[in-house]
Amino acid sequence: MSRSEPVLSIGELAERTGLAVPTLRMWEDRHGFPRPHRLPSGHRRYSARDGELVAQVVRERAAGLSLGAAIARVQRTADHQEPSIFAGLGQQWPALAPHRLSKHAMLAISRAIEDECCARSGPAVLIGAFQRERFYRRSERRWVELARTADGALVFADFPRRRSPRGRPVELPIPPSASLRREWAVICDAPRSAACLTGWELPGQASTPDARRAFEARWTTHPEMVRSATRLALDLAAEQSPQAAAECAAVLDDVPTHQADEPERTVALTNRIVAHLDALSHRPRRR
Amino acid sequence: MSRSEPVLSIGELAERTGLAVPTLRMWEDRHGFPRPHRLPSGHRRYSARDGELVAQVVRERAAGLSLGAAIARVQRTADHQEPSIFAGLGQQWPALAPHRLSKHAMLAISRAIEDECCARSGPAVLIGAFQRERFYRRSERRWVELARTADGALVFADFPRRRSPRGRPVELPIPPSASLRREWAVICDAPRSAACLTGWELPGQASTPDARRAFEARWTTHPEMVRSATRLALDLAAEQSPQAAAECAAVLDDVPTHQADEPERTVALTNRIVAHLDALSHRPRRR
């Protein structure tokens, strides 16, 4: 997990987390968290990661934990947080259970999220993780289309080098040892179109035919959960391209997450998923 | 999960849970929990299960939950608690992770717990779950020996009928549909000798040779966790024999759980396990 630069003032952190400025000072006084860098003048400066951890504490408190217990728990899990969107999402939202999905189901949900993202309006950040470059190349036309209207688009895969083609998704190589290399992710963080799917292939399927490979996955349309996935992905992106990650992070300030998730939106997404599954079952294709 | 009879006065419940009497009244006033039966005079009467749930709330509070959140969580999980020692233990103690163990390891740990139990002094409750009667018959001599010095000894298996042979473990049949039928359990609840092992066979091993069957198991020497296992088992026992369960429950009042778990005790148990594993690897035997 990257340690992002301390750039946020206490007022900016307060706005991002929904807390009052004196409350953040009080947490620091009484619990030593969050502990910001200090300018020579004494002014506090927080990192984006501090913001994620504070948001995590807010969630734990909403679940009924005392402030001290919430901070202790978040700091404990943050210490050994895996550099994985799938795993990190599970740590931050225990209620978001993993499901076993076929490759067909993964494809159908991915396409459905992309469709919804196309149909959206307003600011958007779009992130994909493709394991292999060739998987991305097969979907590239779609993604270029999506990136045209998004304010930030990033794609992870085993690219040979980093590229930032104008008007197209930024291509970020994944180090060979990174666990992100095993992950499949599609994240659309946009107002009223938020959705994400993350998962990884279950191990021990070397001899399984491609079409029947099984994945363990989490997916959701809950705006706050999607935001967590986005932040986790941007943390990973910052290791390759701090600038691209920062640009996307700036967009997020304009995408609210506090609105309630709308059931009819999930129904619409489900309908798209069903349609894609139906199509796939008639003419199977490889990702 | 059985609904045991409401027999405890508020003073008895307070002693069992370590709470003050006015605190229990306060919980009921402000949160509607625990809600006891009432005698015509108005006096409260609680069930043993109420005691378990209150103890569970105490644990959640120790983990940092507010009283209201702790009660809500315990009531939610209690509603769909599985009639299984293994599963119930996992619900009540999330930190007690399951491990995948070979049948050899299960046997070695079981034998080690039985050894420790033999070496103990003071009051003891002893419980076994054997899946098949023939597994129990193979160990019966050991268990009769153990039961001689224990104050309560119960054994679950697919017995044709319930028996209470004098000076021997009470034999409790498991209904064919019960999930307990798949479980393996050895519980020794005694001062300074507390230990338990519970597990079940992983499904889909019909074609696996007996010696290589794999189990998913939890085991511990933590006195409070062992007590939870005992209570879960006694709840299940009460369905077959309320009297035997009540007699064992009465013994537990004399077995303290508040003492710290002693590391050297776990080391001693581990040494026994290693010795048994070593012996098993030289002359494999069936349970």
Next chain:
DNA sequence: TTGCTCCTCACGTCACGTGAGGTGGC
């Protein structure tokens, strides 16, 4: 200069537990 941030001191509210005080049933 404006708005932000620094700090300290203090208060307000709420959750939670306990204690007093008088009563009737086990």
Next chain:
DNA sequence: TTGCTCCTCACGTCACGTGAGGTGGC
């Protein structure tokens, strides 16, 4: 009769947040 239980009312403590009030840096 003794100890337990009933109930109500009230208080005490602690966790947590907020507000005032005066200051200096962005």
